[in-house]
Amino acid sequence: MSIAPLSPLRRPMHRVEHAESAVLLTSRSLMLIALYYAVGLWGYVFTPDPYGIPLVWPATGIGLAFTYLYGYRMLPALGIATALILWQFTDDGMPLAEAAGVVLATMTGVGLGAWALRRFGFSPRFERLRDVLILLLVGALAASGLAATAGAWAMAVTVEELSFSDTWWLCWVADLMGLLLVTPALIAWLAPGGRHLDSGLPMIVLLTASLIGVSALVYSGLLETGLAMPLSYAVFPLIMLAALRCPIQITASLMLIVGAIALSGTGWGLGPFADVGLEQSLLSLNAQLALLVLTGLVLAALRNERESAEARGRQHLDDLARAGRLSTLGELSASLAHELNQPLCALTSYASASRRLLERQRFEELRDALAQLDSNAHRAADTIRQVRAAAVGKTPREVAIAPGDLITPVLDLLDPELRRRRVRIDVDLGRSLPRIVVAPVQIEQVLVNLLRNAMDAVETRLDGIIRISARNLGAALEITVTDNGPGIPEEHLATLFDPFATWKSGGTGLGLSISRSLVEAHGGQLTATNLEDGGARFRFTLPLEVPDARS
C-alpha cells in the first residue's frame, strides 16, 4: 500500500506540478475544514448537555484521517477549523492565548497520532488485527488524549460551572468515539486503491436498508425503552455479516451510519439511551457503539488475515507446481543433452562416412556403417526412454492406500481455489473400493493437474461443475475427472499429451505429459475424451496388485 509520504521527498518540481499540488492542497484543506466544521456543528446540535458538551466529537477523527493520508500539510487547515469552531460556539468568546492553546493542543494530538499510525505500520485496509489495535491506542492516547485535554480546557475557560477534571473524561470519551466512527470510514474510502468494491451489490443494499431500518426504529421514540433497548443490539449481527462479506469501506460506512442515527436520536432525546441522564447515556450508548465498531473492525481484520493466508497458500501451491515442472524440465534437458551427445556425434560421423563410402561405391563397408547408424539411433531412442522414466522418478516409496485417502487431501488442498473460482465439485467414490499400491505424491500430482485443468476449463461458466469419481474395474481402479467446460478442440486431441502442447495463455503444456508418464510409471493408462453434450473427461487406471473379482 503506497500512500504519499508524510514529508514528501524534496525534488525539483515543475511549475505545472507546483500548481497542481497547490490546487490539491487547497482542495483537501477546504474539504477538511468543511467536514470538521459540519461534524462540529452536528456535535453541538445533538447534545442533551446544558453546557454543550457533545455526546460525540468526530472532528478529531477527521483531522487524524486527513493528516495520516495527506501529510502534516493538513495541520494548518485543522488549526483553522478548530479556531472556527471555538469562535462560533463559545458564547462570550475565549481569551486569545487560551484559544491558541486549544488549537495547538488539537494540532499536536492529531499530528502525533498521524505520526504514530505511520510509525507503527498501520494499514488503512485493516489487513491485520494489529491495525485495529494501533488505531485504538493512537486514538485513545495521542489524538483523543490531547484533543480532549484541549476541549476540556476550552470548556473550563468558557463555562464557569465546569472544572477541567469534571469534563476531561467526557470530552475524551466523545473524542475517541467520534474517532472510532469516522476515521476507519474516511481512511478506507480515501486511501489509494481502496475503491474496488468486489462484493455483491444486493448484499450491500440489503444490509444498508436493514441497518437504517432497525436504527431508525430504535431511535424513533416510537418504541418503549423495554423493547427499544434489546432491539438496539440487532445491529450487531448485521455489522458482523458486513464485516465478513463486504469490503472494509462498506463495513466502516455502515457503522458510521448506525452511529450517526443512534447519536442524533439520543441527542434529540429519543431512543432507549435518552432518558438516563447525560453521563449514563453517554457511557452506555458510547460503550455499545464502541463495541459495535470494534466487533466490525476486528472481524474484518480477521477475515483479511485469513484471506491473505489463503492467497499465500495458493501462491505457494502454484510456485510448488511450477518449480516441480521447471525442475523436471531442467533435469530432463540436462540429462538429455548429456546422454544424447554421444550417440548423436556417432550418428553424424557414420552418416558422413556412409556418404563418402557410397560415392566410392564401397558397399560392403557402407552396410557396416549403416548398421552402426541404425544401432546408434536406437541407443538414442533408448536413452530418451530412460531419461523420461528417470524424470518421472520411480524412487518415491509406494504404499497401500485407500482411494479416498488419496483424493480427499487433494480436494482439501484445492478447496480455497474451487471456492474462489466458484466451481462446484461432485465426488463419487463408489462403495468398498480396494486399496491401491502407489506413490501417493505422484498420483496426487496427477489429480492436481487434472483438477486444475478442469477448473481452468469451467472457469467462465456460471454453473461450472467438476465430477471426480473412482470405480473398481476388477483388475484396476479407474479414476475419472469430468467437467462441463468447452471440451478439447478435436484438432488438439491427438497431441494433447505431448510435452509443451498448450493452448492457454501462461500454460506450460507439461501437466498432461508428466501426468501420463506418472500414471504409466504405475502401470496404468491416462486418456482423454470429449463428452457428447460438451465438456471433457480424463480417465486414468491404476492396476490392483491382487485383481479384485468384483467389478
Ligand code: ADP
Ligand atoms: P497447461 O495446462 O500448462 O497448458 P497441460 O498439459 O496440463 O498444460 O494441458 C495442455 C492443454 O490441454 C491445455 O492448454 C488445454 O488447452 C488442454 N486441456 C487440458 N485439460 C482440459 C480440459 N479439462 N478441458 C479443455 N481443455 C483442456
